[in-house]
Amino acid sequence: DVKVTQSSRYLVKRTGEKVFLECVQDMDHENMFWYRQDPGLGLRLIYFSYDVKMKEKGDIPEGYSVSREKKERFSLILESASTNQTSMYLCASNPPGGAREQFFGPGTRLTVL
Amino acid sequence: GENVEQHPSTLSVQEGDSAVIKCTYSDSASNYFPWYKQELGKGPQLIIDIRSNVGEKKDQRIAVTLNKTAKHFSLHITETQPEDSAVYFCAAFRYSGAGSYQLTFGKGTKLSVIP
Numbered sequence: 001d002v003k004v005t006q007s008s009r010y011l012v013k014r015t016g017e018k019v020f021l022e023c024v025q026d027m028d029h030e031n032m033f034w035y036r037q038d039p040g041l042g043l044r045l046i047y048f049s050y051d052v053k054m055k056e057k058g059d060i061p062e063g064y065s066v067s068r069e070k071k072e073r074f075s076l077i078l079e080s081a082s083t084n085q086t087s088m089y090l091c092a093s094n095p096p097g098g099a100r101e102q103f104f105g106p107g108t109r110l111t112v113l
Numbered sequence: 114g115e116n117v118e119q120h121p122s123t124l125s126v127q128e129g130d131s132a133v134i135k136c137t138y139s140d141s142a143s144n145y146f147p148w149y150k151q152e153l154g155k156g157p158q159l160i161i162d163i164r165s166n167v168g169e170k171k172d173q174r175i176a177v178t179l180n181k182t183a184k185h186f187s188l189h190i191t192e193t194q195p196e197d198s199a200v201y202f203c204a205a206f207r208y209s210g211a212g213s214y215q216l217t218f219g220k221g222t223k224l225s226v227i228p
Contacts, residue, residue, distance in 0.1 A: 004156070040122070042202060042220035043157070056213065059114075090156055098214040099145035099164070099206050104156030 003027070004105035006091055012111045019078040021108050023091030029103075030096045032074035034058075034066065037088040037107070046089075049074055050096070081112045115140040117205050119219025126193050127227050134222045136203035137185040145206035146179060146186045151221075152199045160201075161188070193226045200224070 007022035025032065033048040045058030047066040055066050063085060067075045074093075078085055088109050092102040116139040126132050138146075144165040149157035163170045163177045163186065170177050174193075179186040190197055203219040 040220060042119075043218040045216070092156075098208065098216075101147065101159040101162070102216070104149075104158065106154070106156050 004091055004093055004103050006089075006105040006108050008108050009106065010109045010111075012113065013078075013081050014113050015082060017078075017081050017112075019081050019110065019112075021076040021078075021089055021091075021110070023074045023076070023093075023105055024072055025074075025091075025093040025103070026072065027093065027095075027103070028071065029093035030071070031094050032068065033092040033102065034064075034074065034076045035090040035092065036060065037090055043090065046076065081110075083112050086110060086112045114209075115143060115205055115207060115215060115217040117203060117217045117219045119203050119222060121222060122220065123223045123225070125225045125227060128193060128195060130193055132190045132193050132197070132224055132226075134188045134201055134203070134224070135185060136187070136205075136219050137183075138205040138217075139184065140205070140207055141181075141184065143205040143207040146177070147204050147206070147216075148177060148188050149202045149204065149218075150199045151202065157202055190224075193224075195226050195228050198224055198226045 004025045034046045035043045049055045049068045065077045088107050090107045091105040094100050094102045119136045147162035150160045151157040174191045176189040201222045206216045208214045
């Protein structure tokens with residue numbers, strides 16, 4: 001079974017802190033994604049990556065950056081956390097080809113105080 | 114870009130009844146339509162999908178229909194059970210050129226099945 005793991009289930013940070021959210025997948029998938037989930041807004045794509053060291057902006061990249069140094073790991077970085085970044089963050093991966101199932105991690109609930 | 118509208122936002126049904134969730138999309142280039150189920154405390158999981166060359170697909174109690182002309186697709190769950198209670202997301206996929214693509218999600222439907 002594909003497994004996507006996220007480093008933390010719950011995280012509490014203070015405004016202005018630098019925050020790292022880590023995601024690891026064990027199925028050798030080329031594509032990895034970071035989404036943000038908010039009530040009433042569904043899933044919104046922040047960034048995605050097709051390959052190591054490659055990244056593309058999604059629909060809401062402002063205030064975020066990403067890093068993909070290894071194929072299995074995709075990190076989301078909040079350079080200076082703000083309260084409006086309090087949200088559920090979901091990581092996903094899938095093989096190349098696009099129109100294929102995305103496998104999601106369990107999510108990280110981030111609270112910025 | 115693509116816009117996906119999903120209705121209703123909440124849905125309550127009695128156990129054993131059917132549930133229908135509807136989605137519309139805006140871009141006729143979209144050609145793949147997955148449905149994800151998210152249980153409490155978990156990430157979304159694919160439950161069924163349909164491609165644009167197919168009008169209907171069924172998997173046990175779950176079925177999806179697609180009307181390309183009207184740009185809408187629906188999820189049908191029959192004989193609902195309490196374990197069907199979850200948030201359901203529809204999505205539309207399209208290639209956006211230069212090797213890139215876009216998967217756009219609806220805002221979700223919270224389904225509650227009342228025993």
